[in-house]
Amino acid sequence: MTILVTGGCGYIGSHTVWALADRGETVVVLDNLSTGFDWAIPPEVTLVRGDIGDATLLDRIITTQGIDAIIHFAGSIIVPESVVDPLAYYYNNTVKSRDLMAAAVRNGVENFVFSSTAAVYGNPEVIPVPEDVPLRPVSPYGSSKLMTEIMLADTARAHDFRYAALRYFNVAGADPKGRTGQSTKGATHLIKVACEAHLGVRSEIQVFGTDYDTPDGTGVRDYIHVADLAEAHVLALGHLRATETSLVANCGYGRGFSVLEVLAAVERVTGAKLPVTYGPRRLGDASSIVARVDRIHEKLDWHPQWDDLDTIVGHALAWEKQLLTKNVHR
Numbered sequence: 435m436t437i438l439v440t441g442g443c444g445y446i447g448s449h450t451v452w453a454l455a456d457r458g459e460t461v462v463v464l465d466n467l468s469t470g471f472d473w474a475i476p477p478e479v480t481l482v483r484g485d486i487g488d489a490t491l492l493d494r495i496i497t498t499q500g501i502d503a504i505i506h507f508a509g510s511i512i513v514p515e516s517v518v519d520p521l522a523y524y525y526n527n528t529v530k531s532r533d534l535m536a537a538a539v540r541n542g543v544e545n546f547v548f549s550s551t552a553a554v555y556g557n558p559e560v561i562p563v564p565e566d567v568p569l570r571p572v573s574p575y576g577s578s579k580l581m582t583e584i585m586l587a588d589t590a591r592a593h594d595f596r597y598a599a600l601r602y603f604n605v606a607g608a609d610p611k612g613r614t615g616q617s618t619k620g621a622t623h624l625i626k627v628a629c630e631a632h633l634g635v636r637s638e639i640q641v642f643g644t645d646y647d648t649p650d651g652t653g654v655r656d657y658i659h660v661a662d663l664a665e666a667h668v669l670a671l672g673h674l675r676a677t678e679t680s681l682v683a684n685c686g687y688g689r690g691f692s693v694l695e696v697l698a699a700v701e702r703v704t705g706a707k708l709p710v711t712y713g714p715r716r717l718g719d720a721s722s723i724v725a726r727v728d729r730i731h732e733k734l735d736w737h738p739q740w741d742d743l744d745t746i747v748g749h750a751l752a753w754e755k756q757l758l759t760k761n762v763h764r
């Protein structure tokens with residue numbers, strides 16, 4: 435049984451590929467390296483450089499490699515970019531996910547794990563937000579992922595096909611063993627940007643909006659360590675194989691931190707003041723999103739190991755220092 439991991443050279447994908455390899459699973463990665471890195475995965479894992487929209491390539495990989503499951507990370511991930519160029523997001527995230535699902539159905543692949551997002555909730559009325567509230571995304575990015583979830587549910591009703599849609603909240607940190615991390619150039623994620631600002635890779639970090647309806651006026655998010663998220667994928671795949679039932683689950687810790695609390699954690703971990711400026715709200719940003727997490731604990735028996743903001747920041751910072759010496763963006 436071989437697992438096809440799309441987007442496996444990216445941030446979350448590479449952590450999951452390492453986690454699968456650590457457990458002796460056989461993995462094939464399909465990645466077009468638009469934002470991923472070939473060195474981010476274990477050397478023994480097969481990498482096919484190509485696009486998830488390439489039906490011929492998908493048929494060839496699935497039939498020649500004996501694929502029984504797909505974990506689908508490949509996609510475009512920047513919320514404000516999706517506001518500026520929505521059709522690019524619907525193409526890469528929605529249209530091409532449809533192509534990948536069609537290849538799965540055509541070739542009899544019955545297990546499909548999908549990277550969904552807290553962005554499907556928009557500005558939820560209930561916080562922590564459970565999975566079964568009405569979904570009202572506030573960005574094309576969130577809509578592109580919701581449309582994929584809808585296609586997955588319809589496909590599972592029509593075919594021998596089951597899926598896990600994992601709704602990630604804010605993913606941060608890096609492999610505790612230092613084998614991979616978030617390496618994207620020009621990343622927009624708060625903890626990575628703050629670590630870059632600390633190391634002088636950026637001149638400053640700007641707080642986007644101080645007038646939200648939150649305790650300190652800045653956006654609140656549920657930050658989850660990427661290694662715990664990778665483990666959730668391993669468990670979700672086990673769930674699909676063992677129970678043959680689909681699952682939609684939030685992936686977070688169930689508690690929120692504001693932007694200012696995160697920046698304070700970075701200052702605590704580094705022992706240095708950050709160069710902070712204050713600006714307007716960013717396009718497409720929700721005010722506050724925190725996960726309700728009963729379901730993932732109950733269905734997957736998930737036991738997070740790294741639920742601590744300072745630990746997440748520490749691992750992110752250690753990786754950022756490695757990136758400086760690797761000089762990957764030269």
Ligand SMILES: NC(=O)c1ccc[n+]([C@@H]2O[C@H](COP(=O)([O-])OP(=O)(O)OC[C@H]3O[C@@H](n4cnc5c(N)ncnc54)[C@H](O)[C@@H]3O)[C@@H](O)[C@H]2O)c1
Nearest residue numbers: 441443444445446466467468469470485486508509549605
């Ligand atoms: N990072 C987060 O906080 C977060 C939160 C929620 C959901 N997600 C979702 O998780 C998934 C992975 O995100 P990430 O942070 O690792 O991003 P990433 O940009 O590091 O990884 C995406 C990977 O997919 C590849 N890719 C993109 N389009 C492709 C295509 N058409 N064909 C083949 N490969 C393609 C890229 O080269 C890259 O390796 C995405 O689907 C994203 O929407 C991320």
Ligand SMILES: O=c1ccn([C@@H]2O[C@H](COP(=O)(O)OP(=O)(O)O[C@H]3O[C@H](CO)[C@@H](O)[C@H](O)[C@H]3O)[C@@H](O)[C@H]2O)c(=O)[nH]1
Nearest residue numbers: 511551552553603604622623624627640641642653693719
């Ligand atoms: O330089 C920065 C970067 C971010 N923020 C704020 O920090 C918070 C978190 O922002 P960011 O780290 O960019 O994450 P989100 O915009 O919340 O989106 C992430 O988390 C979503 C799930 O909630 C995923 O779907 C997206 O892919 C992923 O980019 C938000 O309030 C931002 O406004 C700043 O103030 N300054």
